[in-house]
Amino acid sequence: MRAESETPQSDNPFTIPVASRLRRLPPYLFGKINKLKYEKRVAGVDVIDLGMGNPTDPPDPQVVEKLVEATKDSRNHRYSVSNGIANLRREVAIRYKKRHGVTLDHNSEVIACIGSKEGFSHLCLALMGPGDTAIVPAPSFPIHVYAVVLASANVIALDVRDPSEYLRNIAYTCEHLYPRPKVVVANFPHNPSTTTVESDFFVELVRLAKKYEFLVISDFAYADIGFDGYQPPSFLSTPGALDVGVEFTTMSKAYSMAGWRIGFCSGNSEMVRALATIKGYYDYGIFQPIQIAAIVAMRQCDDFIVDLSAEYQRRRDVLCDGLERLGWELERPKAGMFVWAKIPEPWNEMGSIEFSMKLLDEAGVAVSPGRGFGEEGEGFLRLAIVENEQRLRQAVREIGRCLRREPVVTP
Ligand SMILES: Cc1ncc(COP(=O)(O)O)c(C=O)c1O
Incomplete structure (x- = not known):
């Protein structure tokens, strides 16, 4: 596994003596498919790209206008502060109160990051080192594994698809591993x-964290994209959560600001301080106009995120309806930007990487092979609902054609 990437990356071993932490990274399983996607694009093929959770919708226009306005102010071109300007952190605290009933001190319990991925990675570096262990969900979002490996710590990946089992296995691991895991990722x-999950999951997680003395990092990237009335619960809204953990949120998904690179880490003040310390050495903060525009987004764009969530729900339905008509087995997601689908017979025998290559090559549809997220993902595909409804219908038609099974009803 390696971070999803649009450009082909080489799998060749380094010829220079790079640090051992680079050599410990797991093999790059998206390599072949990224290379083929790149070649197709270069050859002028109109690839329908459901591979990455990279939103194609623009942000709210008022956010872009604020960015332009703030960029014209010459005072905003200096280095900013690495933990984020106070008004931005205050806005995050206000939003947590409004959305999740959580009270946060914006000075000690909130920090801005250059996207939540950067924050997550540096927090792992601040908390862990050789001999430490983190439990991460499997199948795994790649950075949940890489950040721990790059911190020279060990990973135990536990299947997360049954959340009660995830909790039971966390408890079992804590009982049997010495030294005990230091960090658990949710x-x-x-x-x-x-x-x-529902909020009772986090109640049990906090209980376990206190019993076994591990720290919790909750990655809440899809906080605001829920379907059919489902609102994803925040870990921080659980009593006692601030004693044991932090939560990452991001402007990338619900606000469609992925390229802006802005996210937040909120919660336990000592963990926030650990992240602030390491970031203080590494960076000078996010371009200030981006921080100012993010304040506007959080203050004024509630309707935008509601509308975008509804749009993702429609896309989910178009894609799931279409794939079900092709005979695919899948569970309709209640939230997020992805559909996780079982590879249908007889294609499942090919393995997810080869099957994804076939869909890209013969249908012009790029998806992520489940194997790219670890062994637990084999037999599945991840399809990002980032293209519009018409393109998703086209994707289903092309997949049906490529597998020589046309949909029973063409939408
Ligand atoms: C679970 C999860 N966490 C973090 C990220 C990265 O978010 P950001 O853009 O804030 O770095 C993603 C993006 O795909 C994600 O899916």
Whole structure:
């Protein structure tokens, strides 16, 4: 596994003496498919790209306008502060109160990051080192594994698709591993499996964290994309959560600001301080106009995120209806930006990487092979609902044609 990437990356071993932490990274399983996608694009093929959770919708226009306005102010071109300007952190705290009933001190319990991925990675570096262990969800969003490996710590990946079993296995691991795991990662709505939880999951997680003395990192990237009335619960809204953990949120998904690179880490003040310390050495903060525009987004764009969530729900239905007509087995996700689908027979025998290559080559549809998210993902595909409804219908038609089974009813 390696971070999803649009450009082909080489699998060749380094010829220079790179650090051992680079050599410990797991093999790159998206390589072949990324290379083929790149070649198709270069050859002028109109690839329908459901591979990455990279939103194609633009942000709310008022956010872009604020960015332009703030960029014209010459005072905003200096280095900013690495933990984020105070008004931005205050806005995050206000939003947590409004959405999840959580009270946060924006000075000690909130920090801005260059996207939640950067924050997550540096927090792992701040908390873990050789000999430490983190439990992460499997199948795994790649950075949940890489960040721990890059911190020279060990990974135990536990299947997350049955959340009660995930909790039982966390407890079992804590009982039997010495030294005990130091960190447990939660990620609901989960990428890639789309697993969701209710708030009682976090009550039990906090109980276990206190009993076994581990720290919790909740990755809440899909906080605001829920379907059919489902609102993903925040880990931080659980009593006692602030004693044991933090939660990452992001402007990338619900606000469609992925390229802006802005996210937040909120919660336990000591963990926030650990992240602030390491970031203080590594960076000078996010371009200030981006921070100012993000304040506007959080203050004024509630309707935008409601509408976008409804749009993702329609796309989910178009894709799931279409794939079901092709005879695919899948669970309709309750949240997030992905559909996690079982590879139908007889194609499942090919393995997810080869099958994804076939869909890309013969149908012009790029998807992520489940194997790219670890062994637990084999037999599945992850399809990002980032293209519009018409393109998703086209994707289903092309997949049906490529598998020589046309949909029973053409939408
Ligand atoms: C679960 C999860 N966490 C984190 C991220 C990265 O978010 P950001 O853009 O804030 O770095 C993603 C993006 O795909 C994600 O799916």
